[in-house]
Structure formats: structure tokens, C-alpha cells
Amino acid sequence: MDKIDGGNQERRVSAGVIPLSSSGALSQGEHRADGVVLRRREPSPKSGECLLFLRGMGAVWVGAPGSRNRFGGAAEPMTWSSFLLYQSPKRLYLKGADIAEDFWPVKSSGRTLFRAANWCKELAACLPMRYENDAVLSLFWGTMKNLSSGMSPILLDVRFAWRWGNIWGVAPSLEHCPICGAPLFADGAREISRAPDGFVCEKCAPRRARLQGERLEPVSPVAFGVITSAALRPAERFVRSEPEMRALYKADSSLAKETETIISWFYSFVRTI
Ligand SMILES: [Zn+2]
Numbered sequence: 001m002d003k004i005d006g007g008n009q010e011r012r013v014s015a016g017v018i019p020l021s022s023s024g025a026l027s028q029g030e031h032r033a034d035g036v037v038l039r040r041r042e043p044s045p046k047s048g049e050c051l052l053f054l055r056g057m058g059a060v061w062v063g064a065p066g067s068r069n070r071f072g073g074a075a076e077p078m079t080w081s082s083f084l085l086y087q088s089p090k091r092l093y094l095k096g097a098d099i100a101e102d103f104w105p106v107k108s109s110g111r112t113l114f115r116a117a118n119w120c121k122e123l124a125a126c127l128p129m130r131y132e133n134d135a136v137l138s139l140f141w142g143t144m145k146n147l148s149s150g151m152s153p154i155l156l157d158v159r160f161a162w163r164w165g166n167i168w169g170v171a172p173s174l175e176h177c178p179i180c181g182a183p184l185f186a187d188g189a190r191e192i193s194r195a196p197d198g199f200v201c202e203k204c205a206p207r208r209a210r211l212q213g214e215r216l217e218p219v220s221p222v223a224f225g226v227i228t229s230a231a232l233r234p235a236e237r238f239v240r241s242e243p244e245m246r247a248l249y250k251a252d253s254s255l256a257k258e259t260e261t262i263i264s265w266f267y268s269f270v271r272t273i
Pocket residue numbers: 177178179180181182200201202203204205
């Protein structure tokens with residue numbers, strides 16, 4: 001697996017771009033592609049299919065009869081592999097897989113498994129089928145690597161949810177008020193509120209609430225600072241500053257609750273696509 005850019009933890013899986021024909025369909029025969037299993041369905045031992053998230057192709061359901069016995073851990077959600085696929089006249093099948101990373105440390109702890117399972121669930125629900133989403137795939141890979149190395153699940157969730165929305169161009173701005181354009185971190189504008197469609201500065205919040213009849217949620221400066229840092233910092237700086245940010249959660253028990261609410265809100269943006 002090779003890096004996409006200097007110091008960035010969000011890495012791109014190597015090789016295996018699926019050659020699509022001009023119509024966008026796969027040619028009949030074998031194809032190899034790298035990616036991850038998001039879901040597996042096996043209603044009976046002779047049936048079964050897996051939802052794969054593949055480089056160059058995005059999300060795709062592939063037939064995988066008897067996957068539990070035939071492919072073992074390679075057909076488990078969260079496992080990354082180089083997949084061997086077969087396109088028949090009717091559908092795409094899984095023929096084999098070389099496991100690149102099974103993320104066993106993530107799967108063996110309830111705390112990390114909960115987050116990673118939720119990422120798979122959100123991706124399975126939101127990714128359009130057969131539409132290349134390599135930037136999101138790279139982000140997911142880097143997030144799983146960081147989770148596997150022991151970094152804070154809640155901070156990684158903030159970063160993943162916001163960056164995914166940002167790749168798709170739907171994430172709320174963390175830098176400017178969407179109404180007046182003022183910097184959200186400028187002097188005298190540190191009282192941030194959360195409107196349904198974005199973070200609003202203190203000057204615009206009362207007017208917005210009055211005109212739209214909305215109840216805006218105040219965002220604590222500590223929560224806004226941590227969320228902004230976790231989401232926006234370049235990978236190396238984020239990794240370096242993670243212990244400091246993690247300590248804030250130990251010192252303030254309400255911070256986790258506020259952060260979880262904002263994480264759910266970030267996911268609501270990608271769900272609208
Ligand atoms: Zn404003």
C-alpha cells in the first residue's frame with residue numbers, strides 16, 4: 001500500500017483500478033480490485049453477497065455464495081483485500097481475496113468496533129452504487145489505521161464525518177459564517193451557534209433565529225475548538241495534537257455528549273446526497 005501525499009495518514013490502496021468499458025459496464029471475465037468489505041449477507045449457506053467499496057469503482061454488491069466458508073475473514077466487514085472478481089453476463093462475483101489488513105485490533109475491542117461498524121453502516125447507506133469515490137476510500141483507510149493504532153475514536157469520528165462531507169462538498173464551514181462570511185474564529189465572534197445548515201456567528205444568530213423561527217443551538221467554545229482542530233488539521237499535526245485534545249474529554253464530561261451530537265449532525269449532510 002502506498003502513500004498518496006507526504007505525511008498524510010489518509011492513504012490510497014494500491015493498484016487494481018477496474019477497467020470499465022465505454023458504457024461504464026465491466027467486460028466479462030476476471031478483474032482485480034483493492035478495497036474493503038462494508039457488509040455481508042448470507043441468508044443461507046448456498047447464497048450470499050458482499051457489499052464492497054472498491055478503488056476505481058466505489059460501492060458494489062458482489063455475489064459471494066457460501067462466503068463464510070469460502071473466503072473466511074476476507075468476506076468480513078472492515079477487512080481490506082485485493083479482491084479477485086468475476087463478471088458474468090448477469091452479475092459480478094467474488095472469486096478470491098488476498099487480505100491486506102484485517103484490522104483485528106479494531107474488531108477485538110467493543111469501543112473501537114462500535115465506531116468502525118458505524119462507519120461501515122454510514123458508507124453502506126450513503127455511497128452511490130458503482131460510482132468512484134477514491135478520496136472517501138482513502139479517508140476511510142487512514143481513519144481505520146489511526147483507530148487501529150489507538151487514537152481517540154470520538155476524535156477520529158469527528159474528522160471522518162466532516163472530511164467525508166467536505167470531499168462531497170456538503171460539510172458545513174468551520175471557518176466562515178454562511179450568512180455574513182465573517183471568520184468564525186475572529187476576535188469578538190467567538191459565540192458560535194448551530195443552525196440546521198451550518199455554524200452561525202454571534203451577529204447573525206439572533207436575526208436568523210427571529211426570521212426563520214428556528215431554535216439555534218449554542219456551541220461551547222471548547223467543543224468548537226476541538227471539532228475544528230480534529231477536522232481541519234493536516235494529518236501529521238492532528239496525530240501530534242491528539243493526546244492534548246483527548247485530555248480535554250477527560251476534564252469535561254459534557255464535551256463528549258456535545259461532540260457526539262455534532263458528529264451525528266455532520267453525517268446528516270452526507271445522507272442528503
Ligand atoms: Zn454571520
